[in-house]
Amino acid sequence: MRTVSNGRLLISILKKDIKVYSRNMIYLFLTTLSLVFFVVIFWLVPDTVEEEIIFAVSPPLETLFEEGRSALIEQGFPEQAIDQLTEIETAFQDEGLVLVQVQSESLLQKAVKGELDVYKTAPGRFILHDPEGDSKIPDDSKKINLSMGISFPPSFIGDAILGKEQTVTVYADAAVPEELRGALQSIIREMAYQLAGQDLPVQFPDEEIIILGQDRLGDQISMREKMRPLIAFFMLMMETFALASLISNEVLQRTITALIVTPMRVWHFLLAKSIFGTTLAMGQAVIILALVGSFTAANWPLLLVIVLLGSLLFTAVAMLVGAAGKDFIGQLMFSMLFLIPLMIPSFAVLFPGSVAEWVRALPSYPIVRLLYDVTIHGALWEEAFNYLIYAGAWVLVIYIAGLLVLKRKVASL
DSSP: OOOOOHHHHHHHHHHHHHHHHHHOHHHHHHHHHHHHHHHHHHHHSOOOOOOOEEEEEESOHHHHHHHHHHHHHHTTOOHHHHHTHHHHHHHTTOTTEEEEEOSSHHHHHHHHHTSSEEEEEETTEEEEEOTTSSOOOOTTOEEEOOOEEEEOOTTHHHHHHTTOOOOOEEEEOTTSOHHHHHHHHHHHHHHHHHHTTOOOSSOOOOHHHHOOSOOOTTOOOOHHHHHHHHHHHHHHHHHHHHHHHHHHHHHHTTHHHHHHTTTOOHHHHHHHHHHHHHHHHHHHHHHHHHHTTOOOTTTHHHHHHHHHHHHHHHHHHHHHHHHHOSSHHHHHHHHHHHHHHHHHHHHHHHSSSOOOHHHHTSTTHHHHHHHHHHHHHOOOHHHHHHHHHHHHHHHHHHHHHHHHHHHHHHHHO
16 A cells, blocks of 8 residues: 655645635635725825824914013013013924914904814915815915914913913813823923013923934834734734634534545644645735835844744634634634733733733744834844844744643544
């Protein structure tokens, strides 16, 4: 009797898996749809970042400072002191701050509430437009989102210099982050101190000491760029369902029992499933990364290694799910049980802020971190080395667990 080689056995199992997968129209459709959907969403997401802080001010600065000068002249202030108001006026024109000057407090409220549209017609020039009115929007104008505003009393300048207490109202939309509201209040507070001729009761260090890590001022990351690691990670994760379904069906239908009667051994089955699942997930992740322009001449070897680690991770998860699932619903529940926690790092890394220690401990965190650093920040081998070791350790642990659980399941049939 002729002995069948291990290679021929593996190829035979892989051919069977490919045929079964191609006949599963649900997962085939979902895979194709996911590829198209993620690529379309990526190119539809804006690739620009609004780095200016736009807020309204009432009354207009010219009116505010003119009244302030008149009040100081009436009080007999010297011209030299009055000229210093020009320095304060220019402080409102700092880079990153854009003022929409409104004639009255009522108009400011309507603009912040969204009852009036605000259009930018030229650098530093804005108009208010009533959407229910008959006036036309100027050509080449750009609609902006105005969500904050400051209403000064007309006598603010003179009263602040004379040390009189007064009320300044800050209007903000409910969606404005608390830190931006606080920044606006700080601007008013600093302006009042400066007008009163007093220094702030604190001393700040140099800017170089405050900034930790890479300074992104003027080089913000657009939402489109942030989508690159996210869609690659989701594409890897999607194949967990397909492979888990394939393994679960073979377990439930006892296809494995029939195969073991042949010269095939359990390790042939496990290795074939590993190769099939890893190739399937990696191939689709590579395709989508190429379609969104993630590969460069410098990062492609590292990016392939990261995708390989991610593919092995989710292949191992699919083995665990496929061995545990009793039917479609059970398999789906087990899949979500594993995948929902593994999704958390993708959002934690995507949005700014410190990542909690328990999130860093999740197996998917180093994969997401590597995808993010390489595709967005251009990290290379040296910067990625520690995370590669971390990811490799997690993949090894979960992969061995997946093999042992699936092997035990096969042996029990």
